[in-house]
Amino acid sequence: MKIRVQTAVFDLGAEVDAMRQGRTDIGAIASFVGLARDMNDGAGVTAMTLEHYPGMTEKALNALLDEARARWALLDVTLIHRVGRLLPGDPIVLVAVASSHRGDAFAACEYLMDALKTRAPFWKKEETPQGERWVEARASDDAAAARWGEP
Numbered sequence: 674m675k676i677r678v679q680t681a682v683f684d685l686g687a688e689v690d691a692m693r694q695g696r697t698d699i700g701a702i703a704s705f706v707g708l709a710r711d712m713n714d715g716a717g718v719t720a721m722t723l724e725h726y727p728g729m730t731e732k733a734l735n736a737l738l739d740e741a742r743a744r745w746a747l748l749d750v751t752l753i754h755r756v757g758r759l760l761p762g763d764p765i766v767l768v769a770v771a772s773s774h775r776g777d778a779f780a781a782c783e784y785l786m787d788a789l790k791t792r793a794p795f796w797k798k799e800e801t802p803q804g805e806r807w808v809e810a811r812a813s814d815d816a817a818a819a820r821w822g823e824p
Contacts, residue, residue, distance in 0.1 A: 678756055679754075692749045696749075698748060700775070701773070703772075703775070707765045709760060710761060721798065722798045724797075724798075725794060744784065745781040745784075746777050747770060747777065748771045748772055750768070750785070751769040752769075790814040
């Protein structure tokens with residue numbers, strides 16, 4: 674199980690290959706890659722800066738991973754979240770989940786992304802043609818996370 678908060682770009686293929694290395698018990702790997710968009714709330718976005726509080730953020734991500742492991746039979750998880758200044762099209766987040774069966778892999782991957790969007794302490798500031806603005810929490814993200822119930 675790997676959690677990383679980093680400025681460097683990640684390679685989905687390399688991360689999945691690393692999960693598979695030397696293993697024959699994995700039957701499914703589900704993955705999600707989030708990308709920076711050039712549009713949000715009707716305004717153009719030219720860049721986004723993600724900030725975190727080192728130590729606190731990793732602790733929160735580990736708690737989410739523990740919750741996912743308690744719910745599903747997971748063989749491995751890689752969770753990477755980038756921080757720093759990102760441009761439209763840049764990868765922001767990777768969740769890759771390995772399990773013996775696809776059901777657990779799909780569900781855990783989706784759960785981790787929903788939980789990450791609502792409970793992981795990251796702060797996002799967008800650069801737009803009109804200036805900078807902080808990105809607020811979204812009700813749609815809260816609704817998506819609520820469907821999983823209490824951890």
